[in-house]
Amino acid sequence: MSTTSPSATTALDARSVTGLPRYGRLKGIVALFFYCQDRMRTRRRLAALPPHLLKDIGVSREEALDEASKPFWS
Secondary structure, X not given: OOOOOHHHHHHHHOOOOOOOOHHHHHHHHHHHHXXXXXXXXXXXXXXXXXXXXXXXXXXXXXXXXXXXXXXOOO
């Protein structure tokens, strides 16, 4: 006859709705933070490009500024 130990129950309760352990959720949150940070940095760099480089990539100044003004989550 086996019984469930309190530590085994706690380990099961530590799982999220998606079934990931807590460290998996934390890893996902950290990855999302860095992804959003990279997105903001890339948009700032796009807005700072000189006109001849924007022309090379086929983006107008207005499009670059529109992209740079978007919030980090979109």
